Amino acid sequence: MTNNDNIITVKNLVKKFGHFVANDHLTFEVRKGEIFGFLGANGAGKTTAIRILCGLSYPTSGEVKVAGFDIYSQRDQIKRNIGYMSQKFSLYDDLTVYENIRFYAGIYGLSRKEIESRAGSLMKRLNLEDAKDKLIRDIPQGWKQKLAFSVAIIHDPKIVFLDEPTGGVDPITRRQFWNLIYEAARDGITVFVTTHYMDEAEYCDRVTIMVDGKIAALDTPPVLKKKYDAANMNEVFLKLARVKVEA
Amino acid sequence: MEDPSIKVSNISHSYGNVKALDDISFGVSRGELFGFIGPDGAGKTTLFHILATLLLPEKGTASVEGLDVVKDFKKIRKILGYMPGRFSLYMDLSVEENLWFYATIFGTTVEENYDQIREIYSQIEPFRKRRAGKLSGGMKQKLALCCALIHKPAILFLDEPTTGVDAVSRMEFWEMLRRLKESNITILVSTPYMDEASLCDRVALIQDGKIMKISTPAEVVSEYPNELWSVESKDIYRLLQDLQVYPGVKSVHAFGHAAHLACEKEALPANLLREYLACKGHEEIGISRIQPNIEDCFMELMINK
Numbered sequence: 336m337t338n339n340d341n342i343i344t345v346k347n348l349v350k351k352f353g354h355f356v357a358n359d360h361l362t363f364e365v366r367k368g369e370i371f372g373f374l375g376a377n378g379a380g381k382t383t384a385i386r387i388l389c390g391l392s393y394p395t396s397g398e399v400k401v402a403g404f405d406i407y408s409q410r411d412q413i414k415r416n417i418g419y420m421s422q423k424f425s426l427y428d429d430l431t432v433y434e435n436i437r438f439y440a441g442i443y444g445l446s447r448k449e450i451e452s453r454a455g456s457l458m459k460r461l462n463l464e465d466a467k468d469k470l471i472r473d474i475p476q477g478w479k480q481k482l483a484f485s486v487a488i489i490h491d492p493k494i495v496f497l498d499e500p501t502g503g504v505d506p507i508t509r510r511q512f513w514n515l516i517y518e519a520a521r522d523g524i525t526v527f528v529t530t531h532y533m534d535e536a537e538y539c540d541r542v543t544i545m546v547d548g549k550i551a552a553l554d555t556p557p558v559l560k561k562k563y564d565a566a567n568m569n570e571v572f573l574k575l576a577r578v579k580v581e582a
Numbered sequence: 583m584e585d586p587s588i589k590v591s592n593i594s595h596s597y598g599n600v601k602a603l604d605d606i607s608f609g610v611s612r613g614e615l616f617g618f619i620g621p622d623g624a625g626k627t628t629l630f631h632i633l634a635t636l637l638l639p640e641k642g643t644a645s646v647e648g649l650d651v652v653k654d655f656k657k658i659r660k661i662l663g664y665m666p667g668r669f670s671l672y673m674d675l676s677v678e679e680n681l682w683f684y685a686t687i688f689g690t691t692v693e694e695n696y697d698q699i700r701e702i703y704s705q706i707e708p709f710r711k712r713r714a715g716k717l718s719g720g721m722k723q724k725l726a727l728c729c730a731l732i733h734k735p736a737i738l739f740l741d742e743p744t745t746g747v748d749a750v751s752r753m754e755f756w757e758m759l760r761r762l763k764e765s766n767i768t769i770l771v772s773t774p775y776m777d778e779a780s781l782c783d784r785v786a787l788i789q790d791g792k793i794m795k796i797s798t799p800a801e802v803v804s805e806y807p808n809e810l811w812s813v814e815s816k817d818i819y820r821l822l823q824d825l826q827v828y829p830g831v832k833s834v835h836a837f838g839h840a841a842h843l844a845c846e847k848e849a850l851p852a853n854l855l856r857e858y859l860a861c862k863g864h865e866e867i868g869i870s871r872i873q874p875n876i877e878d879c880f881m882e883l884m885i886n887k
Contacts, residue, residue, distance in 0.1 A: 375748070376749075376750050376751065377718050377747060377751060475623070476621065476622050476623045502745065502746060502774075503621060503742075503774045504621055504622065505621035505774075505880075506621075506776060506835075506877050506884075507835075507881055507885075508621070517819045531746065531748055531749060531752075532775075534838035535838075537818075537838035537839040538818070538838075556839060567838055567839070568838065569749060572750070573749060573750060576748065576750045
């Protein structure tokens with residue numbers, strides 16, 4: 336594998352808050368087009384790392400490249416090439432479906448013409464054409480989730496970061512949401528995703544498990560299950576993360 | 583059910599055009615661990631607000647320990663421990679200050695009821711001088727539970743205590759609940775995590791303000807109407823699509839590394855399915871009969887409601 340196949344390269348990333356080491360010498364690569372799962376217990380350092388990868392915070396030390404751009408000197412280019420969606424914040428409740436799409440597309444610098452055509456095809460694909468002028472607060476949770484994901488990739492980013500995208504969603508919507516993730520990956524968008532649902536870890540091409548600021552494991556789900564003699568990813572996670580809790 | 587700890591009769595509640603609760607009725611026995619299982623927007627929090635006397639129901643009646651939620655709200659508040667979905671802690675108070683605060687509100691002291699929280703509190707006691715805002719998610723959750731228990735309530739309401747909490751802390755939290763149950767406290771807990779249903783004595787599966795089923799977890803599973811198969815292949819995404827169109831298949835859902843395939847009883851010759859998948863170019867095919875879990879049942883109820 337050459338370096339060109341990597342969309343994210345992280346070497347010896349360290350992030351300290353005072354004496355607390357949130358990220359302790361992380362080294363990993365994310366390959367172009369893969370679904371990369373980023374797991375860890377609360378407080379393991381996931382959010383800190385994601386904020387750095389998105390260009391929202393500087394590392395204390397280490398080398399980080401995202402979409403070919405340097406995290407210290409090219410943050411603006413990074414932001415233009417990534418999408419981001421979290422469970423907590425995504426859409427504006429008091430704007431309509433169409434206004435939200437237009438707003439996000441505008442922020443990402445799409446032209447008026449592009450916005451028109453992409454908004455149209457997006458609403459068609461999600462079967463939201465009839466809901467075009469409805470306020471976000473009036474549409475069901477499941478629709479919101481799919482719309483939030485679609486606006487996060489409306490500018491065709493190279494990478495999309497999904498921070499617990501499926502929390503609290505009903506089981507059918509949760510699975511439909513993963514279909515959208517698969518489709519995005521098939522279209523060549525790299526997906527970087529965190530989740531507390533361990534069955535979703537199985538849907539990732541590769542999974543990282545963070546424990547205590549360090550990467551405790553990084554591999555494909557089948558290899559991890561074999562290595563830790565586990566029936567599923569939940570067991571792998573408990574075996575790795577529990578050690579720390581008991582210590 | 584004689585002398586239930588919680589009794590809810592025909593409760594409905596709307597916000598504008600949205601029916602948050604639609605004619606809900608159920609009872610919970612004293613000392614029971616009763617789970618409300620459903621996604622965001624199912625109506626779980628509205629129900630807690632009504633039972634905790636924070637919201638007047640539009641229609642219907644409810645009682646807690648024989649006390650009416652409208653008339654006797656003052657009495658109910660004294661015997662109730664309530665851990666709302668968003669943390670109930672004061673982030674700029676320390677761990678022990680939060681605990682003192684809640685004890686004082688209920689006219690008691692931490693010393694007087696220390697037995698009630700000893701086991702849980704001992705895990706966070708080393709950090710008692712730390713501000714609540716600086717605790718990890720798992721520790722905040724433990725402190726919030728201590729605060730809800732410090733006045734020895736007869737009933738405990740936990741609204742999504744494990745949402746956003748990692749798998750390890752979730753497991754520990756349920757272990758705490760099971761030990762709490764031994765003191766005969768009635769616990770009503772809500773969760774969007776289907777796998778937690780099996781840890782309750784009885785569950786109500788709810789969706790869009792309606793109860794789809796109330797039963798023990800074992801009964802929910804035994805009443806599943808279909809035959810269920812677990813099917814594996816190297817390419818799970820393509821597998822789902824190929825199974826979707828296979829004759830006689832009622833539903834196909836991804837479950838981690840496998841697909842769960844539901845069909846009419848005795849309708850699936852496994853060897854033919856294997857041949858079909860092999861023809862479609864699937865590798866490492868695995869097919870086996872399985873028992874449904876609560877999530878399978880929940881989705882079946884959603885589809886056929």
